[in-house]
Amino acid sequence: MSERKEKIFVTRASLPPFEEYEALIRRLWDTHFITNMGPYHKELREKLKAKLGVPDIELFVNGHMALELLIQAFSLKGEVITTPFTFVSTTHAIVRNGLKPVMCDVKESDGTLDPEKLEALITKDTCAIVPVHVYGNVCDNERIEKIAKKHGLKVIYDAAHAFGETVDGKGVATLGDASMFSFHATKAYNTIEGGAVAFDEGRTPGLADRLYKLKNFGITGKESIEFVGANAKMNEFAAAMGLVNLNHFEEWIAGRKRVYERYVRNLSTVKGVRVLEHRSDVTYNYAYMPIALDSECFDRDEIYERMVADGITPRKYFYPLTNDCECYRDVLDVNDTPVALKLSHEVLTLPIYPELKDEVIDEICDYFS
DSSP: OOOOSSOEESOOOOOOOHHHHHHHHHHHHHHOOOSSSOHHHHHHHHHHHHHHTOSEEEEESSHHHHHHHHHHHTTOOSEEEEOSSSOTHHHHHHHTTTOEEEEOOBOTTTSSBOHHHHGGGOOTTEEEEOOBOBTTBOOOHHHHHHHHHHHTOEEEEEOTTOTTOEETTEEGGGSSSEEEEEOOTTSSSOOSSOEEEEEOTTTSTTHHHHHHHHTBTTEEETTEEOSOOOBOOOOHHHHHHHHHHHTTHHHHHHHHHHHHHHHHHHHTTSTTEEEOOOOTTEEOOOOOOEEEEOTTTOOHHHHHHHHHHTTEEOBOTTOSOGGGSTTTTTTOOGGGOHHHHHHHTTEEEOOOOTTOOHHHHHHHHGGGO
């Protein structure tokens, strides 16, 4: 294959017309108000509440700090059940709060936490469940939350991949006790770098105040710092990007859908290629294009290396599993989650972004012919 002029990555940051962003940030040179929950921060909060259909939102510097401080805000102690089929940030946020992660296996169909395996993992020390909406594939929230209610457990969703999605017309941000979203540059919606926690203060009284103070050093007044907090505030440049990107989100999702559907048309009849499922009652955001390769038909790693050599960079996402990372091997056993382990050796996420051309999609699909 001839050398590619433009490398194709698994995703590409969606950016608005420069003039739109420039018009907002120009005002920052007039006000000199560039951080500490400024006007753009406040405006973005309100617009995201409306977009996600949720009563309350707190914005953060990134998704990881949003999840870590959310877990801290609930003052949890003991064990937290989650899944290893996720970015390692999920487990780090649990461990950095002094909690013990317990790994639940996933469903082979979509990579989300398997409710059939959940209840057997609950002990007297279990305090919460942190399921992950993998690739935007929404968890079986009804069964998970039914089990959680039975045992008096918190449900905190890692919704990093699920921005803008709905379940039966209801915003995914309204599920559970709270949801964390990532607005990293690689996500379907970005604020350059950023994150948020969505929740209902009526169901979780005091959470808004706790989150606000935790992300601002634990400051409770001009001369009062009552507990140890962090610096996890979203700045005005990020908030401004979030505001202009909201104006283009739906058109970008339409572009992603076009790419996704062309992949599906090309690959649906290829033996040994399986497109991971997503729920029929979910409005999908097409954030990722995950396929699973049958090892009897394809060598996933060999195809990955061939594509990279040709200037196309898919991702073995998620590999390795969290419970197979060096920092967790002494305390977690990858063999406890055999379905997740199998998926980690089969899944390849293909390039997807609105501007990806049809001929490039077709070229990528040719690797599986």
